Amino acid sequence: MAPWNTTLKLRLQEFAVFHHIMANSMCNIVAVLILIYLYKFGLAHLVYLYFAWMWWDLDSPYNGGYSSRYFLNLRMHTWFCQYFPLKLHTLSDLTDDQNYLIVMHPHGILGASSYHFMSNGSGLMNKFPKINFHACTLNFKFWTPLCREWLMLHGVISCSREAINNVLSDPRKGQAALLVVGGAQEALDAHPGQHVLTLKKRKGFIKAALENGASLVPCFAFGENDVFHQVSNEEGSIVRWVQTLVKNICGVSPVLFYGGFGPFMPFRTPLNTVLGAPISVTKIQNPTHEQIDQLQTLYIERLTELYGENKEKYGIDSDNNLIIR
Secondary structure, eight states, X not given: OXXXXXXXXXXXXXXXXXXXXXXXXXXXXHHHHHHHHHHHTTOHHHHHXXXXXXXXXXXXXXXXXXXXXXXXXXXXXXXXXXHTTEEEEESSOOOTTSOEEEEEEOOOSSOGGGGGGGSSTTSHHHHSTTOEEEXXXXXXXXXXXXXXXXXXXXXXXXXXXXXXXXXXXXXXXXXXXXXXXXXXXXXTXXXXXXXXXXOTTOOHHHHHHHHHTOEEEEEEEETGGXXXXXXXXXXXXXXXXXXXXXXXXXXXXXXXXEOSBTTTBOOOOOEEEEEOOOBOOOOOSSOOHHHHHHHHHHHHHHHHHHHHHHGGGGTXXXXXXXXXX
């Protein structure tokens, strides 16, 4: 749908983004079709072997996966980051003598900014060569044949409590889990120019950091809410009521959106992800509600400061403040 005179460089960038979108939406259908094709054309033994492997490998998404430097450095990831462009800005170093829980905001619709942590397209792993990054995603994605291996080869793991605790408690240190805590609820508030975060009731990540003594790292993705335009869905509207109902049943938000060209291609909006300074956390095996609330308050303060100190650098008006629900 792009003009025919589009350069090869731009075509490759579009291909990389299209691949990412399809991998998150159509991957399960394609994978099943591949297995059916193999089964029907005399290669059933490969299908049986694969499912035997999948059964044997069921625990991998909860135990750190098996990221591959080769896959993390595929040229396609660089094309993806060049599309917007997607850039990373770090305010502090991450040393390999501790583990980290990186918490990203906002979720947005595409979640493009999390791409930093599932590839080396933006040079993250060149900046922190001794840190092993693990982006967290929904459990059901690891029940999809073939796609589950593609995710884990890029360091992606389950967002379950078990998987996050296994990373944060790893005695080898230098492990980092990325969690986008706003999730499906926050996606419903992803409108250009707005920064509404679902955070006040999200305390599981705070507890995980305390139980494992892992440093909390606030991370804000400027521009994430601008890559798509979402239809009007104000609180109290019929659209929002239906979206919330589906989200409560399925755990996924049925957002209605459009992009730059074609319904699924995002706008080429500059994305600037700012990785803040780690918040040191003392390990507490059984943290109390008061200790959890205290750390959450500190985290929100640091996140708000991070947003306030950087928003004007990346095109946000000085009076555009965070709304934290």
